[in-house]
Amino acid sequence: MRIVVIGGTGHVGTYLVPRLVAAGHEVVSLSRGTRRPYTEHPAWAEVEQLVVDREAQDRDGTFAARVADLEPEVVVDMVCFTEESARRLVDGLRGRVAHLVSCGSIWMHGPSRSIPLYEDSETVPFGDYGVQKAAIARLLQEETARGGLVTTSLHPGHISGPGWRPINPLGNLDPSVWTTLASGAPLAVPGIGAELLHHVHADDVAQGFELAISQRDAAAGQAFHVTAASAMTVRGFAGYAAGWFGREPALEFVSWDEFRSRTSEAYAEQSWDHLSRSQFASIDKAARTLGYAPRYAPEEAVREAVEWLARNGELDVELSAG
Known part of the structure; x- marks a missing residue:
């Protein structure tokens, strides 16, 4: 055609x-x-x-x-x-x-x-x-x-994929989130980390x-x-990401007011837009009707994107093997 x-x-x-x-x-x-x-x-x-x-x-x-x-x-x-x-x-x-x-x-x-x-x-x-x-x-x-x-x-x-910034565990595009997780420093998380992100x-x-x-x-x-067959909670996503750098996540759960006071207005608004929705969308209909079968788990899709950013000098981090 x-x-x-x-x-x-x-x-x-x-x-x-x-x-x-x-x-x-x-x-x-x-x-x-x-x-x-x-x-x-x-x-x-x-x-x-x-x-x-x-x-x-x-x-x-x-x-x-x-x-x-x-x-x-x-x-x-x-x-x-x-x-x-x-x-x-x-x-x-x-x-x-x-x-x-x-x-x-x-x-x-x-x-x-x-x-x-x-x-x-x-x-x-x-x-x-x-x-x-x-x-x-x-x-x-x-x-x-x-x-x-x-x-x-x-x-x-x-x-998500190689070539652009993926949505990070805070639901925004702030590159410092990845460097914070890579360093093992505390990461301020609004809420309790149970909100969902669906990559x-x-x-x-x-x-x-x-x-x-x-x-x-x-x-x-x-x-x-x-979308992917599964979704990630904020705290689960942070755990996956910290593990890519050989770390355990150090999460500091704070109120939204506290989070906004520590974060730029643009990134805080991105976080609110994503986390307040807290979405997990079923792919059952696409799988049943079209045979849709995603190859990537959400954390795999994001890792590939982060690896590309690090490899191309857009993030000063080093990922562990595996």
């Missing part, structure tokens, strides 16, 4: 595009052209890569037509963040494309009321990102249900997208969680 991947050089596209090429598809990657894929692969030599400014073309109403004019059978949208952008794309692709597969987020759910979360769990999303991802998922399901464009949405957890390796997310594309009829009109 001819497949257009919007955001093809991003976290998931880095792995998805080579998978699609290996499966014999003709792939066109659309991106802003500001970076190469996070990992190199010979398959990229067979990919048509086009530079597109989606935000600008969304504003002037030309983006959907630009995608449709490429005459794909399948469109994979990795970078849709607003309901309006999704609506414009759906309207432009309806009747011209066989399948739209869109990347959402488990943040389409609000704070957990019970775990695990299922795709139809009734929670109230919060924050613009989560609210918009929930709205996009509803729009896509309703579009297919009323006989329009065939759509599928896939919802990853905290995407997933980018290649496992790519697996989910490839399965949805190859099983269009089963995936039509559906939303699927695509």
Whole structure:
């Protein structure tokens, strides 16, 4: 098939595009052209890569037509963040494309009321990102249900892999968390460390997208969680991470007020966004319907990311073997 991947050089596209090429598809990657894929692969030599400014073309109403004019059978949208952008794309692709597969987020759910979360769990999303991802998922399901464009949405957890900073045990991107754990110094943790974080390796997310594309009829009109099979508690994650450096974690449990007084506003807000949700999303539906089977445990996905950061001089830490 001819497949257009919007955001093809991003976290998931880095792995998805080579998978699609290996499966014999003709792939066109659309991106802003500001970076190469996070990992190199010979398959990229067979990919048509086009530079597109989606935000600008969304504003002037030309983006959907630009995608449709490429005459794909399948469109994979990795970078849709607003309901309006999704609506414009759906309207432009309806009747011209066989399948739209869109990347959402488990943040389409609000704070957990019970775990695990299922795709139809009734929670109230919060924050613009989560609210918009929930709205996009509803729009896509309703579009297919009323006989329009065939759509599928896939919802990853905290995407990890080599080439970028992963969400750390405090639920933020502060690199000092890793160096603190590596040194054995006390790490201030808001709450009691029982909150959940649900990571997933980018290649496992790519697996989910490839399965949805190859099983269009089963995936039509559906939303699927695509994350690791397990989630980590904050204290468990800190234990795994400290162990990578040959340490035991020295955790100091503090109130949120105390934590905020010790942490930059941006990192404290990231921590609140992640830990207040405390999510563990079931992959049963994706496993049952598509055969989704993630290869990485969440701690393995994060370790691979941290190893890359250390190897590339972005973290001054040394990981133990194993």
